[in-house]
Amino acid sequence: MSTPLGVVAAGHPRSAQAGADALRLGGNAVDAAVAAMLTAFSCEPLLTGLGAGGYMLVVEPGRAAVLLDFFIEAPGRGADVGARAELLPVSVSFGDAIQVFNIGPASVGSYGMPAGVWEASSRFGRIPLAELVAPAARLARDGVELNVPQAYVIEILAGIVTSTPECAALFAPDGRVAGAGDVVRQPELADALERLAAEGPTPFYTGDIAAAIVDWLAARGGVVTAEDLAGYAAVDREPIRAAYRRREVLTNPPPSAGGILIAHALALLDAQASPPSVEEIVAVMEQTQALRTPEFLEGLADPDFVRRFLTRRAPLGSTTHVAVRAGSGTA
Numbered sequence: 657m658s659t660p661l662g663v664v665a666a667g668h669p670r671s672a673q674a675g676a677d678a679l680r681l682g683g684n685a686v687d688a689a690v691a692a693m694l695t696a697f698s699c700e701p702l703l704t705g706l707g708a709g710g711y712m713l714v715v716e717p718g719r720a721a722v723l724l725d726f727f728i729e730a731p732g733r734g735a736d737v738g739a740r741a742e743l744l745p746v747s748v749s750f751g752d753a754i755q756v757f758n759i760g761p762a763s764v765g766s767y768g769m770p771a772g773v774w775e776a777s778s779r780f781g782r783i784p785l786a787e788l789v790a791p792a793a794r795l796a797r798d799g800v801e802l803n804v805p806q807a808y809v810i811e812i813l814a815g816i817v818t819s820t821p822e823c824a825a826l827f828a829p830d831g832r833v834a835g836a837g838d839v840v841r842q843p844e845l846a847d848a849l850e851r852l853a854a855e856g857p858t859p860f861y862t863g864d865i866a867a868a869i870v871d872w873l874a875a876r877g878g879v880v881t882a883e884d885l886a887g888y889a890a891v892d893r894e895p896i897r898a899a900y901r902r903r904e905v906l907t908n909p910p911p912s913a914g915g916i917l918i919a920h921a922l923a924l925l926d927a928q929a930s931p932p933s934v935e936e937i938v939a940v941m942e943q944t945q946a947l948r949t950p951e952f953l954e955g956l957a958d959p960d961f962v963r964r965f966l967t968r969r970a971p972l973g974s975t976t977h978v979a980v981r982a983g984s985g986t987a
Contacts, residue, residue, distance in 0.1 A: 657673055661982065663981050664692060665979040666977070666979075667700050667703065667978075668696060668806070671978065674691040674692050674791065674792065675978065677791070678783060679980075681783060683781065683782050684984060684986045685981065685986040686712070686777070686780035686781045687777070687781045687782055687788060688980040690777050690788055691788045691791075691792070692980070693773065693978060694788060694849060696976055697796065697842075698796045698800045698840075699800050701842065702813055702817070703975055704769075704975065706769050706845065706849070706852075707767045708769050709768035710727060711724065711725055712724040713907070713908065713987075717984075721906050723893040723909060724893075725912075726775065726890040727912070728766060728767060729765055729766040729768070731878075732880075732881070741761055741878070743762055744758065744819070745758055746819070750812065759816055759819060762878055764873055764878050766880055766884045774852065774856050774857045785852070789850060789853040793845075796841070796845040796846040799839040800840055802834055804836050810833060811833060811835070814833045826841075827840065861888055862885070866882065869885070870885065895908065896909045896916065898919035898923065899923075900922040900923075907919055917945070921940050921943075921944040924943070925940055
């Protein structure tokens with residue numbers, strides 16, 4: 657979605673529209689990104705949400721770039737590990753491949769989205785969070801008509817969206833999994849968004865919402881504890897930098913794996929004499945994804961790993977994304 661004030665890319669047209677609207681209201685790139693994220697909770701409900709986590713890379717002219725890490729944390733502080741339930745495997749068919757997803761209360765970690773949204777908005781934004789939340793809350797309450805891509809996501813994840821009565825009430829309310837053209841309403845999400853804007857993240861980490869989540873999970877064998885949520889905080893990290901065709905690219909550092917793999921892919925593409933074709937980009941993406949081995953993931957904890965990994969190889973999963981570039985130069 658492009659305006660004279662900037663450009664917004666997102667995983668759903670309404671998410672992009674929300675970001676563009678924030679720019680028109682005088683917001684900066686972070687306001688637009690937050691607005692798009694809040695809207696995505698309703699438009700892309702199986703790819704992101706208040707119970708999820710994420711990262712935000714903030715670049716402002718004249719200031720050091722910041723990677724705000726509000727990803728999900730492994731739980732278990734003070735938990736009775738012996739009471740942990742078994743993970744529940746669900747096979748998901750992607751057409752040419754089948755992947756097993758392990759779900760259930762024991763798979764749940766400490767969510768970061770309420771903390772991340774609040775931190776990003778209060779530190780970097782211009783528009784009060786309540787103004788950004790209002791249209792997103794209305795959308796959650798009124799409902800969103802599923803488009804074809806989101807209906808496909810729900811279809812292939814049917815075993816997951818019907819795994820609990822609460823989830824089935826949203827995505828299969830009449831016993832049939834929702835499809836393209838059906839409307840998905842999330843009134844409780846609307847209430848939660850309005851509380852986030854009015855009260856900040858406190859209810860989600862030390863208040864009544866946190867207590868309700870801990871109690872629900874504990875009764876079913878989950879290991880997220882009150883200590884886990886009370887101790888959660890978004891973390892500032894320094895982005896890693898990679899060169900690509902005389903440009904400097906900033907991306908996500910460890911403990912995330914994605915940023916290093918992106919930097920490696922750019923190095924492979926940069927070694928070519930001419931701009932890559934779509935086929936070459938796909939080949940490099942496949943080659944890079946193959947490096948996501950257990951040894952690679954274990955190495956992320958080593959502070960020197962990024963340098964060694966990229967130096968050794970140069971120049972040799974799914975979610976949703978938002979990218980914003982404002983006319984002021986912020987991104």
